[in-house]
Amino acid sequence: MTQAIWGPVQQEMSDLLKRHPDDVPGVVDQLTKLQEVLCRVPPLLNSNPLADFNQLYLTITENVLERLYDGKFKDPGFLSRLDVEFAARYFDALRYWTDGSPACPGVWAGLFGRIPGPDARPLPSAVAGVNAHINFDLPFALVTTFDHLGTDPIDGSDQHHDYLQVNDIFNEEIPGLRRGYLDRWQLLIDTMNGELDDWWQGEMVEYTRNVAWRNSQKIWAIRHDMIALDKQRRRLDDTATGLGKLLLSPFADFLQ
């Protein structure tokens, strides 16, 4: 028997993961449903690290969807495919974890493994998820999307422009998320140091997203070579796993 990794919500989780959303509204819907289920995972309930990440991811994807409806992107076909392919990798990781499969990437396993505790701070937890998703999943999602659309990842292209626009969304959402978690006296400190910290996190996402773009260009060149690709995948997973551990360690409490 597979152990009930998700405790009382095991069945709901595995039913939910049977769905494979194929458009951005579908992804938002899936993340919303996931959030509802994740908040019922004992013992930490609402405050488990994955729920923290999922909430952030949901907010960001809703923002992307709004911009798609508003016609803010130059190549919405590209961005929609990327968003779906990107999310599919998070859902895949959850699926592997739920099945107890060794195929679950290390960087995700690190975060999923912390769901039962010990309690981690919400912000570093959310950032740890962002780390897994951007440093590990994003480059591959980018390559798959470009491959499917039959275009190359080129600096300065419409697609690159749209890709960079998503950085703005991260920058908008992370400070908001941060304030949402703070209690009063922390808010005081935050008001004093807020700018600096916000800047630091904003930079981090922007920095890692640029790394992801560069990595995708690297992977693009070797995508037909399965052995080299596998090596690159392992390398990215290891790097991201290390960073993820750091973010979930007490050391990262200074973030919050």
Add this chain to the structure above:
Amino acid sequence: MASQGDDGPLVGRTDTLADIQSDLRNVGSGGTAAVFVTGESGVGKSRLLRETADALRETGFAVLSGTCLDIGDASPLHPVLQALRRHGGATNTTATSTAAAGADDAGALLDRVSHDLRAIAGDKPLLLVLDDLQWADRSTRQLLLYLLAGLGDVRISVLAAIRAEALHGTHPLRRVLAELRRLRSVRVVDLAPLNQDQTRELVTAIVGGNVAIEDADRVYKRSGGNPFVAEELARDLRDGQVELSDTLREIFLTRVDELPPNAHQVVHAMAAGVEPVDHAVLARVVKLPEDQLLEAIRVAVAHRFVSSDGDGYRLRHRLVAEVLEQEVLPAESAALHRRYAESLESEPGEPDHARLAHHWQRAGVPSRALPPVVAAARSAEAMYGFAEAHRYWSIALQLVSEDDADRTPLLGNAAESAHQCGEHLLALSRLEELAGRKDAPGQGDLHLRRARYLAAAGRTATAETEYELALESADCTPQLRASAAAFLAELLVQLARYADAHERAREALELAAVQGTTADLVRASAALGFSAAFREDPDAGLAVIRHAVEIAERSGHPDDLGVAYLHLAELLTGPLNSIEEGILVARRGAERLSTLGGGRAHQSRLLAIAANGLFRIGQWTEADAVLEAAMRHRPSGAEAVELLLARCRLLVGYGDLEDAARDLDSAATLLAGGGARHVLPMLTLRAGLAMWLGEHADARAAVQRGLTETRSDDLVLLGVLAWHGLRAEAEAHAAGKPVDQGAIRRLLMVRDRMASGAGNAGPAARAIIDAYLDLCAAELSRIEGRHDPEPWARAAAIWDRRQQPYPAAYARLRHAEASLQRKVRRAAAVTGLRQAYATATAMGARPFAAEIVGIAHRFRVVLADDMPTVPMSLPDQPVDELALLTGREREVLAAVAEGLTNREIGERLFISERTVGVHLGHIFDKLQVRTRVQASRVYLTAA
């Protein structure tokens, strides 16, 4: 991959096996079905494939099996051609390969393979089993989608296995599976490892008798439920090896050590081979006397390393090969590969270039590897496997050093093949290297090629500069200059810079007239024609393109002719809105090409233009006939998608919703391989189909997805989507179902964007945008329950002006409905309703006609003298079906049954072609048929 009869018990897969079989049998209306089994290595995919194949063979399936190779550079269509060869034996081998090599184009190749498959299947259902699909080349993936879309006209079920590990990264199959997953005819089975109980069952079955629970659980823990590993561990347990090995590697290394020397040698040799390894080849590699070799193989089989089937030997599992590969010393491995290569070369007949290249490369002898690599590249090109060819050219480059004279032509080939298979960045970097060589081609040539690659990569600004550099370079020959000027003009038209394009095209035409090829002339003329037409001088533009057609006619080359006709037909049906003439041109072009016997793809595209035009002007019967003819040409790729979408649109109009859904699924299957520009038409059709089925939520979802994928400057596409979206909400409202306020709010935003952007659009686009804006406004009044006839009247007028009877009649229906609801101007409403009804029946738009009848019934309107005002519920089989027809209609039907065209019927009966169409519409409606053939059948049976 294990040999038959050597299998352990199959545990925990009974339900999966039954489901797979039933899915494969259930081919549905499309005539195809597919099951993709994914799972980690050793989880039992191949076993499942084998069991399923055996079961289906017993129930009357013809079964073909192929395995993809992991040498990463197999030849195009390898697994399918291998499956055909295995089935047909030696005689078929040559037949297949010559058939493949002699095809005129990629579509013809797919057609021939389908033909072979049909021949093998006969009247049996066909099962194609493909193992290790993760290693399939691009051509194989495309063939698979082609077959699953039903284009090969083969009733086929496909069962394929894919290693889950391969899908983690960026494997192209990842997206393909994601797209196929939602189709009714495709199932993706994710094969999970065994659970603890199942592992216990497996262990008990292998060990036989009592197994201590702790031992079984230890196996479960070590194997993680992987059946292959669990089986091997259980064997150790049975054989009394109490200490279970920790890894698969240890299990097999211990066993290798136990082998006698000769068998040991055979197993190591196998690890370096490409499976299946032929006995004669193995004999030359291992160099043992025949009897000792046979004995050694027998031992290797007994120790469960090697298995043997009709084609030769294989290692029992890829996992074994992977363990062994790491154990062979590099020098030893090189020597083995050299012997394989020499052995293959000593085989009589044409060697398998791909295999030969593989072995020479790994033998560390690049000079011997180069000729087979180049040969493999050329034969891949002959089979339109540009991606594979490109890989070979790249390998060839790795084999020659910097200062090798061969490098220059290889770079040229590598760049061009990269361009052909869409690897634009690589094409450009190869070209850079080529440009840096001492014996590089001339500057003009290099600039022109760079410009073409850049344009294909969408980097238009730099492409433009490069074209200009090509034109200015000193060594540019007159021919090159003509080409460069024509390409540049074409690019400028694409960028909508019509004034610049016009000037460039004029220059290009002058150059081409003196020194250029027909292709240059046609390209330059098209650029000139379109730029003139867009600059509001349509007559001049038309004249230029007509002239281009004449030039192409003189050259008689199918490609030139196809391109010229396409430009003319597109200009007429597009910006000039002379749809009938455009249709005529398109059909004439297709006919010309078919008499010349070439330009398949162009023929399909011309027929698609004709069919879409006929659909727009309401001549659906003719559109149906054109599409039927087009599908007989067996289109493939983007052309097939276009035709399928056109036919789907027609079927939705006819109310043949099951077949429409089938065509939509076929189009989606092809699009799973890529093709972004057809996604939106597909989503629009999905929404339209869902609306007729009363599935408003599905219609809404399709439209909303479309909105997230449409560029904000594609106002026409947005217009179609916004109308579909608002209509879906209006239909939901009318059906008493909830409307989605969020969706409406977004649709209104889109409408506002269209309204503010329409001013900047060209006149042709502006007219269409306005027409959709009217429809949107009208649907909105319906959603709000205002029953306002005014916007509908405007919409009807504007669609009348655009000569599109279907939307015009739709607007008339709604106009009448609103007027009748408000009880205003009943007489005008009744006339409008009757007019709409006449249009609907003439076209054969049955669900639409039924809706009109429904509304007529509700408001007690008599539609026509001979029509009862009840919803269409004709008796199932009237005694004399022809009794319903008028005298004139009988005459028309008699002529149809003779096989006359509308024009010929018109000439015989002294009526216009269009009147014939109207009569036909009535006939079809009364006889409840949809095609001329069906109508003729009714006539002949009744008469």
